[in-house]
Amino acid sequence: MSEDYTPPRVWTWEQDNGGAFASINRPIAGATHDKELPVGKHPFQLYSLATPNGQKVTILLEELLAAGFSGAEYDAWLIRINEGDQFGSGFVEVNPNSKIPALLDLSGEKPVRVFESGAILLHLAEKFGAFLGAPENRAEMLSWLFWQMGSAPYLGGGFGHFYAYAPYKMQYPIDRFTMEVKRQLDVLDRHLADKPFMVGDSLTIADIAIWPWYGRTVQGGSYDAGEFLDVQSYKNVVRWADEIGARPAVQRGRMVNKAFGEPHEQLHERHDASDFETRTQDKIG
Amino acid sequence: MSEDYTPPRVWTWEQDNGGAFASINRPIAGATHDKELPVGKHPFQLYSLATPNGQKVTILLEELLAAGFSGAEYDAWLIRINEGDQFGSGFVEVNPNSKIPALLDLSGEKPVRVFESGAILLHLAEKFGAFLGAPENRAEMLSWLFWQMGSAPYLGGGFGHFYAYAPYKMQYPIDRFTMEVKRQLDVLDRHLADKPFMVGDSLTIADIAIWPWYGRTVQGGSYDAGEFLDVQSYKNVVRWADEIGARPAVQRGRMVNKAFGEPHEQLHERHDASDFETRTQDKIG
Numbered sequence: 001m002s003e004d005y006t007p008p009r010v011w012t013w014e015q016d017n018g019g020a021f022a023s024i025n026r027p028i029a030g031a032t033h034d035k036e037l038p039v040g041k042h043p044f045q046l047y048s049l050a051t052p053n054g055q056k057v058t059i060l061l062e063e064l065l066a067a068g069f070s071g072a073e074y075d076a077w078l079i080r081i082n083e084g085d086q087f088g089s090g091f092v093e094v095n096p097n098s099k100i101p102a103l104l105d106l107s108g109e110k111p112v113r114v115f116e117s118g119a120i121l122l123h124l125a126e127k128f129g130a131f132l133g134a135p136e137n138r139a140e141m142l143s144w145l146f147w148q149m150g151s152a153p154y155l156g157g158g159f160g161h162f163y164a165y166a167p168y169k170m171q172y173p174i175d176r177f178t179m180e181v182k183r184q185l186d187v188l189d190r191h192l193a194d195k196p197f198m199v200g201d202s203l204t205i206a207d208i209a210i211w212p213w214y215g216r217t218v219q220g221g222s223y224d225a226g227e228f229l230d231v232q233s234y235k236n237v238v239r240w241a242d243e244i245g246a247r248p249a250v251q252r253g254r255m256v257n258k259a260f261g262e263p264h265e266q267l268h269e270r271h272d273a274s275d276f277e278t279r280t281q282d283k284i285g
Numbered sequence: 286m287s288e289d290y291t292p293p294r295v296w297t298w299e300q301d302n303g304g305a306f307a308s309i310n311r312p313i314a315g316a317t318h319d320k321e322l323p324v325g326k327h328p329f330q331l332y333s334l335a336t337p338n339g340q341k342v343t344i345l346l347e348e349l350l351a352a353g354f355s356g357a358e359y360d361a362w363l364i365r366i367n368e369g370d371q372f373g374s375g376f377v378e379v380n381p382n383s384k385i386p387a388l389l390d391l392s393g394e395k396p397v398r399v400f401e402s403g404a405i406l407l408h409l410a411e412k413f414g415a416f417l418g419a420p421e422n423r424a425e426m427l428s429w430l431f432w433q434m435g436s437a438p439y440l441g442g443g444f445g446h447f448y449a450y451a452p453y454k455m456q457y458p459i460d461r462f463t464m465e466v467k468r469q470l471d472v473l474d475r476h477l478a479d480k481p482f483m484v485g486d487s488l489t490i491a492d493i494a495i496w497p498w499y500g501r502t503v504q505g506g507s508y509d510a511g512e513f514l515d516v517q518s519y520k521n522v523v524r525w526a527d528e529i530g531a532r533p534a535v536q537r538g539r540m541v542n543k544a545f546g547e548p549h550e551q552l553h554e555r556h557d558a559s560d561f562e563t564r565t566q567d568k569i570g
Binding site: 005025028105112123146179186227 | 290291292293294295296298299310311312313314315381382390395397398399400401402403404407408421423424425427428430431432434435436437438439442443446447448451452453454455456457458459460461463464465467468469471472474475476512513514515
């Protein structure tokens with residue numbers, strides 16, 4: 001239970017401290033190179049990758065289109081974060097935080113940038129007046145939407161990193177973040193015990209925010225940690241996750257900007273509804 | 286760069302893995318004991334502690350009152366998280382996630398619970414139509430509000446924990462989270478280079494969300510890590526932090542539900558504006 005380490009008085013950047021993604025982590029912000037972003041023909045230009053945070057937005061966009069909101073048509077452009085696309089000057093203009101997803105909303109008089117997946121969900125849901133739940137449930141919906149934003153860093157940046165990506169296995173961080181993730185799953189499990197959705201009786205952006213992280217985790221899809229976390233014990237979350245996951249729009253949304261995993265699951269870019277039928281990742285990848 | 290550790294197939298709870306706050310971390314949710322929450326006379330009942338997340342809400346409430354919104358009167362009740370108050374049955378009913386702050390809004394026909402500091406800020410700001418910024422800046426305001434929610438876990442649960450609270454010093458986690466916190470500070474520093482506030486030309490809930498975490502960090506107030514993080518190099522954040530910190534309502538908000546630190550900074554509960562003059566923490570603490 002001890003490691004012979006004393007932090008320096010002032011921290012300095014050692015350019016490679018190991019671990020997956022070490023090469024794309026930096027202590028400074030801003031662009032590293034000039035690169036404009038492509039712009040397509042639709043009202044919404046999405047710059048993203050099919051990570052859980054990316055999937056939130058494409059799932060909402062596909063749900064909006066499936067619900068008949070044709071104004072939600074979008075171009076989804078691939079941002080390869082392991083190649084540093086998020087540090088291009090055009091991307092940084094849309095999201096100074098250099099993280100996917102980032103959205104350019106061209107539907108109004110002036111272009112509007114939106115970043116952070118939670119903000120994008122709320123921005124789009126309010127624009128179309130959809131997937132917000134009943135007005136009397138707004139506080140509850142916002143509570144769970146923000147719950148996801150404040151909780152998932154412990155699942156992704158904490159548990160996922162130390163369990164799957166760090167250069168070696170450290171017991172203390174793994175224990176710490178595992179305990180928190182299991183607590184979060186139990187919060188959801190108790191909440192969903194008598195409810196079909198997170199809030200009210202229909203799909204909202206609270207479900208859409210939570211599903212790619214916690215729904216996929218209980219389906220065994222995150223970090224190959226299903227057994228380690230004993231995800232089957234969270235029966236209500238599993239039931240909810242399977243129901244959400246069976247929605248065709250969710251299945252489409254999961255696929256957009258996917259440039260990893262099985263070839264038949266990949267759709268590097270999406271510019272038209274027909275792209276799901278004529279997947280040709282070869283032309284891009 | 287290696288530790289001789291292999292995670293088990295299925296994680297199990299060892300009841301004490303060390304570190305400050307280890308005794309209040311649990312892998313299961315829900316109440317541990319029956320305890321009703323007190324309810325005062327005002328429209329808003331806040332159950333909190335003056336951590337950065339708690340301070341966000343009391344700063345907004347004090348700013349609302351200072352701006353003349355007398356409907357924002359509130360009772361602030363102390364939740365001692367190191368004594369497990371957040372696991373009482375009454376608290377869990379208001380926030381099933383067992384974290385401060387939690388709000389009970391009694392201003393409407395039915396009581397409404399709101400949890401997660403970001404949700405509480407948005408709920409209150411929308412209720413009074415204040416501190417939201419200009420309508421044309423709403424997407425930008427939401428982006429920074431959600432940025433804070435998704436970023437601060439790396440500052441608090443990541444950097445702060447491993448730098449200040451973990452039972453021993455581990456280089457890899459400290460390096461990892463220090464790099465991310467410095468990147469976040471640089472994101473803010475670049476953004477604030479030519480702006481008086483995070484969004485537009487007036488105080489919004491984006492400033493109020495970010496200040497208790499990042500503003501206090503550059504003022505040297507978080508984890509005694511000012512020198513380690515070289516906070517003085519983030520000059521624009523320091524300037525912004527000092528300006529926000531000088532506001533009388535912010536100074537009052539910082540003090541509410543404070544049950545640690547210097548005695549003259551403490552106000553365990555707040556039920557009336559006059560409580561700031563007649564601080565009598567002795568009667569409660």
